[in-house]
Amino acid sequence: MKNFPVFVFPVSLEFYLNARHTHKQLLTVYNPYDFSVNFKVLCTSPNKFTVIDPEGVIAPQSCIDIVVRYTQPSISHCDTTEKFRITMYDRNTQQALGKRDIPTKLIEGEPSSTNPESLGDSFHPLAARTAPVRPIEEQPRITSSQCHHPAHHREQQPVNVVAVAVSICCIAALLLPTQPEQVPKSQWPEWLHIGSNLKLVFSFVLGLVSMLVLRP
Template structure:
């Protein structure tokens, strides 16, 4: 039996059956800090396996090295131990290597990716913070651009109105229809004050 299957065992070409293909760890669910990787052995000979990780400081692999009997499976428990928010969305990789129990050469390899997601509350908080940042950025742009053309125009009009002569001033060379009443000048002064306050606040 060993001689019949030996030619098929080409190094690195043997399919590896691992479920799931992706591990997702949820920050708000303590039970999801632990995931199970199942390695199937559909072959008629025993397999040795070894699980490696690109970031071993973030994970604990229970029984990273082991064996699987013919036509059986093995569960590999992986725990996420670094729960800092800086790891949200970061993709890590696990490599599952298999070899025949009686040999050292690797017959196959499978890559499994792992991602850590923030809790729903943290996602909502991040979205709210992003909206606030966008609003502040937009406000700063508006402020840095200075007063609008309409504000400047109204200010100039009010200043010009205050400089025009008052009704009853006969010594002025300005035509009579440009003479303003005291009430009109008071309104111009009030509007100019509002414009000045608005400009100073920006």
Template sequence: MRRPVRGGEGSPLSPRGPSLPVFVFPADLLFYSGQCRRVLTLYNPYSFPMGFKMLCTAPSLYTVLEAEGRVRARSCVDIVVRHQDVSARNWGRKDRFRLDVWGGGRTGSRLVWAELKRQHQTPGEAGGRPPSVAAPTHHRPPGGERPRPRSGNLLQFLVYAVAGLVCVAVLMLPLEDEPSPVVPSHVHVTASQKLACAYVLGLLTMVFLR
């Protein structure tokens, strides 16, 4: 269900307790005049389900798919954010989202800034030409030989895949202050380690989706 993001300070946080670290990617939402849709991923590396709710300082400018809901234990959810007015009058405007989470007797909050910029340009569009106008250019090495596929690309993909699997494994491990009858205490991880793995996993996800 698509609904506008509500503003204000109220949020169904329950019950009050120690602070709960919030793992999201990306840290900020960058919109462009030709790209009004962004995805914010909320990770739940904990052994209990977690509720969440998105608030915004400019609810009339944004629409969010599932602005509130729940995340299963050791899982994640994608929150789709759409900018409603990407006209030139809003270029450079910055707004603030607040993501409130609660679960396991603890609560947490994370601020995410959103900014609208002019049309995003890739390196091939540095001169401002639209992609549909630029004609593809093929270069052939001397002698008419076709370029051979580089084995480095496959090796790079394997490295990224292994790094992603390691990050997923770390996110599934219990925290150092969480008792576990299955996982030995010496392999428990800290919240900072999980935050770093969540960030790296988000970067790898963007690489794989290109």
């Protein structure tokens, strides 16, 4: 048998002799694995219990509810521990992957209506307290070195040399003559004539760089 953990909730079952609603309970079996598994339910006293669908298949990353009924509750069965064993099997090889035992007990009487959390240690609410106000003379003073004003940080930020260089290039390109313009050949070389579309691109880049440099 392999040693795969078998996850079952609850980990134990308690039936009460005088409380008929407790004679039917659920066991939830989980399959957290990425493959389907077969399961089978066994019991140490099958004459006392009935299990609906005691075997079947659990899909990957799914769970299944198993209905357990106590069919023969009697005073002679009280305080006797029985066990259910849930075993998982590989669907292909039918090899057992793991098992889990669930102890059960028939208890005389009825379940207590008292909250189980209150049966242990005694817990009491805590009174809320506000933090004491420190006197003015004890409060730390904020010096000029501790003050972080946005303008102070802005003055210390280094100038973005790349942004300034791009701005100068864009301004120089906008000052060049537009391609359709007629200018003397001696004043501007032919390759310095740029089109209006290219000037629009330089204008757009200049606006972006100006926002980057002048932003607070």
